[in-house]
Amino acid sequence: MPLFEQLDLSLPTGPSLVVLGRDFALEAKAREMLQQLDATELARAIHVEWNARLFSAAGRADFRRKLVSLNPRLREHDALEIDRTLRHELAHLLAQFRAGRRRVPPHGTEWRKACRDLGIGDESRCHTLPFPIQRRTRRFLYRCPRCGKDFPRVHRIKRAIACLECCRKFNRGKFYRRAQLRLVEPEP
Ligand SMILES: [Zn+2]
Ligand SMILES: [Zn+2]
Incomplete structure (x- = not known):
């Protein structure tokens, strides 16, 4: 009989629940920034x-x-870090949007111009997470086969x-076999 345990998603250094999926608040913020820069079509489509x-x-x-994807571990840092990463990634989309069919290099002139327009003219770093947290993560990624939600874990789940x-x-809160988490990463 499998045990039913309330999932606690807290990471070793992180205090909070990791919420995955779309973030409508950040999306609204991104939309507004893009609209102000007359990138209306992109603003409409942004996720x-x-x-x-x-x-x-x-x-x-x-x-x-x-689509801009953000690492949930950014939440272990402050809101500023989230904001900056959002703008950094938006700059990639904006640069490509402005260039039309021509492909722009990832961190080239067009991207730097977009960074300036998005208020991060001093942006130089790339996509790696700031400081220690990036190291320790050989995490396990589990997924609910019923709803598809991801559950990152530090340790392997034994039960x-x-x-x-x-x-x-x-299933009225009782263990539901069809929602039993499956290991997806590293591949079992
Ligand atoms: Zn980048
Ligand atoms: Zn589920």
């Missing part, structure tokens, strides 16, 4: 998400999907464990 699969990168920008939200939703 911002927290993605636990970014192991050492602070963020990532996907122009095709108009059967299920996604609390799905257990509540589909």
